[in-house]
Amino acid sequence: xxxxFAIGEIPVDVVLKDIKNxxxxxxxxxxxxxxxAPSGMNIDTIRVYAISRLGWIKxxxxxxxxxxxxxxxxxxxxxxxxxxxxxxxxxxxxxxAPSVVSLHHSSILLQLRTDSTREKKQLVLDExxxxxxxxxxxxxxxxxxxxIGVIVNEFGIKKMKTKWGTCNPxxxxxWVNLELAKKPKECLEYIVVHEMxxxxxxxxxxxxxxxxxxxxxxxxxxxxxxxxxxxxHEDWVY
Numbered sequence: 570x571x572x573x574f575a576i577g578e579i580p581v582d583v584v585l586k587d588i589k590n591x592x593x594x595x596x597x598x599x600x601x602x603x604x605x606a607p608s609g610m611n612i613d614t615i616r617v618y619a620i621s622r623l624g625w626i627k628x629x630x631x632x633x634x635x636x637x638x639x640x641x642x643x644x645x646x647x648x649x650x651x652x653x654x655x656x657x658x659x660x661x662x663x664x665x666a667p668s669v670v671s672l673h674h675s676s677i678l679l680q681l682r683t684d685s686t687r688e689k690k691q692l693v694l695d696e697x698x699x700x701x702x703x704x705x706x707x708x709x710x711x712x713x714x715x716x717i718g719v720i721v722n723e724f725g726i727k728k729m730k731t732k733w734g735t736c737n738p739x740x741x742x743x744w745v746n747l748e749l750a751k752k753p754k755e756c757l758e759y760i761v762v763h764e765m766x767x768x769x770x771x772x773x774x775x776x777x778x779x780x781x782x783x784x785x786x787x788x789x790x791x792x793x794x795x796x797x798x799x800x801x802h803e804d805w806v807y
Contacts (some may be wrong), residue, residue: 570584570585570608571585574619576616576619576620576626579623579626579627580601580602581602581616582601582604583604583615584604584606585607585610586607586608587607588605588607588608590607591604591605591618592604592605592606593618593619593622593625594731595626595629595630596730596731599630599634600629600630600631600633600634602626632796644659644690644691644694645661646660646661647659650677650694650751651751651752652672652677652698652701652750652751653701653750653751654751654752654753654756656675657675657676657677658676658677659677659679660673660676660678660679661679661681661690662678662679662680662681663682663683663685664682664683665682666680668681668682668685668693670693670694677694695747698750698751699726701750702745702750703726706724706726706745707724709757709758709761710724710761713761713784714765716784717765717766719769720741721741721742721743721765721768722741722742723741723743724744725745726744727746727747728747728748729744733745733760733763733795734749734761735764736765736768738771741768743761745760745761745764746760753794755794756795758785758791759788759791762784762785762788
């Protein structure tokens with residue numbers, strides 16, 4: 570069941586479902602607020618909870634609205650694209666052969682068939698980004714499995730609009746956002762460690778913070794670097 574109430578001028582969408590705990594999320598780009606709550610929870614209790622988190626909500630909304638966003642990509646010659654935090658200029662070569670992506674000095678070379686659509690160019694480049702992550706992530710997992718003392722059974726890569734990564738602690742499975750192939754490798758490492766620590770501690774509580782401080786003391790600066798970087802342009806549909 571879904572409903573909505575307001576805290577001052579801030580609308581809050583509420584979804585009641587079969588879960589044990591209440592979850593609060595603030596979504597980009599404008600800071601839409603959504604609460605998922607157990608189906609039997611009273612709406613007044615949820616409202617009190619939201620009011621208690623009002624300061625955090627406003628802080629998250631301010632951060633989201635201030636974050637720079639990329640202009641929509643058209644996949645044209647000399648358009649800027651990023652790989653591991655470095656800027657490259659796109660160079661398109663049309664040829665009747667299978668698609669290939671490669672890096673050359675300050676250019677990212679996209680070779681594909683004549684008259685390929687913008688969607689096809691995006692698909693080819695996205696798959697290349699996916700391959701870069703698939704090459705980089707296993708070494709990071711192997712390194713941090715030893716340091717953290719956990720085992721990751723599986724990892725995956727997918728497009729995510731609101732998160733850089735997720736973890737299923739029971740399955741010991743982590744997912745990372747495809748966009749991380751465009752960010753510095755230190756940011757990817759931070760997200761991998763973050764999600765692996767969730768295998769030890771599901772919630773973002775004091776224990777989680779203490780574990781992060783132990784394993785990767787510089788995690789806050791990496792998080793801030795990641796949040797300062799421009800994020801992908803999206804046509805957000807709720």
